[in-house]
Amino acid sequence: MSDLPTTRWSLLQRVQNADDNDAWREFLEIYQSAIYRYARRKGLQAADAEDLVQRVFASAAEKMKTWRLDRKSGSFRAWLLVVTRNAVVNAATRSRRHHSLTSVDVHAVPDGEIPSEEEAEIQLELRRATFRKVVEKIRDEFSDSTWMAFWRTAVDGHSKTDVAKELNISIGSLYAARSRVMKRLREGVLAMEDET
Amino acid sequence: MSNTKPTCSSAQLTAFLNDELLETDQGRFLKHLDDCPSCQKQLDKHSADQQWWLETSSFLSDDVFDSELKESLPSPLTKHHNDPVLHSAIPGVLDALQPSDDPRMLGRFGGYEVVGVVGCGGMGVVLKGYEPALNRYVAIKVLAPHLAMSGAARARFSREGQATASVVHPNVVSIHRVSESSGLPFLVMPYVAGESLQRRLDHSGSLPIEAVIRIGLQVCCGLAAAHAQGLVHRDVKPANILMEPDVDRIILTDFGLARAADDASMTRTGVLAGTPQYMSPEQARGERVDQRSDLFSLGSVLFTLCTGRPPFRSETSYAILRKITDEIPRPIQQLRPETPVWLIRLIERLHAKDPDDRFQTAHEVAELFEQCLAHLQQPDQRPLPISLQRSPVRYRSRFLWAGGSILALSAMIAAATYLVPNPENLSSASSQPEQTDAPARLDDSQKKETKTIAVPEILPDDDELSMSAIIGEIQELEGELSRVEDLLNEADTQHDTATESPSPSLEPLPSPQE
Numbered sequence: 161m162s163d164l165p166t167t168r169w170s171l172l173q174r175v176q177n178a179d180d181n182d183a184w185r186e187f188l189e190i191y192q193s194a195i196y197r198y199a200r201r202k203g204l205q206a207a208d209a210e211d212l213v214q215r216v217f218a219s220a221a222e223k224m225k226t227w228r229l230d231r232k233s234g235s236f237r238a239w240l241l242v243v244t245r246n247a248v249v250n251a252a253t254r255s256r257r258h259h260s261l262t263s264v265d266v267h268a269v270p271d272g273e274i275p276s277e278e279e280a281e282i283q284l285e286l287r288r289a290t291f292r293k294v295v296e297k298i299r300d301e302f303s304d305s306t307w308m309a310f311w312r313t314a315v316d317g318h319s320k321t322d323v324a325k326e327l328n329i330s331i332g333s334l335y336a337a338r339s340r341v342m343k344r345l346r347e348g349v350l351a352m353e354d355e356t
Numbered sequence: 357m358s359n360t361k362p363t364c365s366s367a368q369l370t371a372f373l374n375d376e377l378l379e380t381d382q383g384r385f386l387k388h389l390d391d392c393p394s395c396q397k398q399l400d401k402h403s404a405d406q407q408w409w410l411e412t413s414s415f416l417s418d419d420v421f422d423s424e425l426k427e428s429l430p431s432p433l434t435k436h437h438n439d440p441v442l443h444s445a446i447p448g449v450l451d452a453l454q455p456s457d458d459p460r461m462l463g464r465f466g467g468y469e470v471v472g473v474v475g476c477g478g479m480g481v482v483l484k485g486y487e488p489a490l491n492r493y494v495a496i497k498v499l500a501p502h503l504a505m506s507g508a509a510r511a512r513f514s515r516e517g518q519a520t521a522s523v524v525h526p527n528v529v530s531i532h533r534v535s536e537s538s539g540l541p542f543l544v545m546p547y548v549a550g551e552s553l554q555r556r557l558d559h560s561g562s563l564p565i566e567a568v569i570r571i572g573l574q575v576c577c578g579l580a581a582a583h584a585q586g587l588v589h590r591d592v593k594p595a596n597i598l599m600e601p602d603v604d605r606i607i608l609t610d611f612g613l614a615r616a617a618d619d620a621s622m623t624r625t626g627v628l629a630g631t632p633q634y635m636s637p638e639q640a641r642g643e644r645v646d647q648r649s650d651l652f653s654l655g656s657v658l659f660t661l662c663t664g665r666p667p668f669r670s671e672t673s674y675a676i677l678r679k680i681t682d683e684i685p686r687p688i689q690q691l692r693p694e695t696p697v698w699l700i701r702l703i704e705r706l707h708a709k710d711p712d713d714r715f716q717t718a719h720e721v722a723e724l725f726e727q728c729l730a731h732l733q734q735p736d737q738r739p740l741p742i743s744l745q746r747s748p749v750r751y752r753s754r755f756l757w758a759g760g761s762i763l764a765l766s767a768m769i770a771a772a773t774y775l776v777p778n779p780e781n782l783s784s785a786s787s788q789p790e791q792t793d794a795p796a797r798l799d800d801s802q803k804k805e806t807k808t809i810a811v812p813e814i815l816p817d818d819d820e821l822s823m824s825a826i827i828g829e830i831q832e833l834e835g836e837l838s839r840v841e842d843l844l845n846e847a848d849t850q851h852d853t854a855t856e857s858p859s860p861s862l863e864p865l866p867s868p869q870e
Contacts, residue, residue, distance in 0.1 A: 291415040332389030335396045339403035346404040
């Protein structure tokens, strides 16, 4: 499976431990948001994309019960991507009436190649979802003013002098604030990509 | 170490980012940073390279799917504390099923055949069940296994069941049974095959005005019944309002967060209860709420039904909460110009930040809705409720009669379109004696503010004016203008007077008394 990172093992290990809800939640939030966006970008209606996410996850939950973490070939992540991609293709090509009856093929094996273009798209959505997840996690580590300094300049794209004025802080403090958040964000994303 | 001069050193930047500078050094560094564009740039670079900044901007900006994700799935940016955890509850609940003889079923639970999983509610998983003895489908809400271990959660769950069961009303979901199986408490309710309002919004966008009013009326009736039992729903939102198929009835469900109003014991856990988007300001601030909080949420639901989008939207739940407490939503007229002014007024009253400024009871609002509905159906015989009528009614009629004042009208519209009247001016304006069609005089402060004609008459004679009401009036006036022009043109060709044929049927408002 080319250069797909081998599954987020540690997270999966924790996910298999059914009591670990945090792990499961992180896993869900990242993947479902990524799958949903991917499905929508592929032209599925909102309700159908939502449906698809549910079905993919139902099958994932099923699969995870039997997934062996020591398995060398293929990864859970790769498997999930194939399932997602197949489900999206099916849903997009079948008529609305029929696809709702189609279940996700749980037994899909990750040997069906994902065209690299599609793989890149899913990877992009995963990375986007990871960024967002990390943002949520680290938000509370910063004061409102620090956070706004970062968000207004780095995300909203407002001018740094305007934002500094708006927040009533000096330009130096603004740079200090936004770079601190960025450093934390970068570390968070790297850690999560590593772990999950 | 602390007396190094503030030079531009890469080591210093790294130390700063790692929070390794002494306090004095840090102060000096920050001061230096104010004046050193090179260090500013370097600091950005040290925190993350260009690629990261680009990705940050791209990945974290809103995109078209954000609002959908926030509604339909637990989004990474909106802290729906419950839902994601609850997804993990599904396998747990399914594990608790006993085998069924019927191969089409997932299993059995509490004596019901389980047909499938409907979804996740406030505190648990909802199963679709079949009750063979009564040959009916039911919805079984099972407390999530990880919550079932907590005594407080169990207590709350059963309180929820009992509380909802005590409300008997066609617009409130009824509870067949409160029980427990395999250590998991559950509630049994009728299975409603219809869709939630949220789903309806998702696939068809905003609703026809009459449907909005019918739904509003029924939600109010359901809320009034719950409030009468001392219950605050606390989570009124489109996803919790079900529409029965074919029948014109809605059912309020998921009193998942409802609790007796005097039970404040679990409010201060620090966890946000409820979806932020439809919260009231007092909920957003974590304050004590009463039934009027539900009315605010109802206002947000009605707004969403009219416009197809929730009134308070943002990147993060934190920002949503701030908007709820601090900001006035975008005027409905801008989003859906044909919305009747009186409906907008009603929503604005529900949306008052201070509960004292809202309508005080759901019952009161239900009565208003009834009158509005009657008015919609028979505009001539059934006037609008007085509290939703204001000066624009009288104003409009005068304009239709004032055939000669087209120029004045145009000037006023031009003025009103380009000016945003300042609320302080409005109250003084509205206290002026009623005038007819003359563009009114100005007092000095208004002159200064606007430098042109002010238009006291288009302003509702109420203190609580809002931009949206004003914009609505302007848009109505523009419509009026073109209609008056049409009439005049007609009159020209027919040698008739323009004043004979205003057509009240075009108006959502009652035909004026002349």
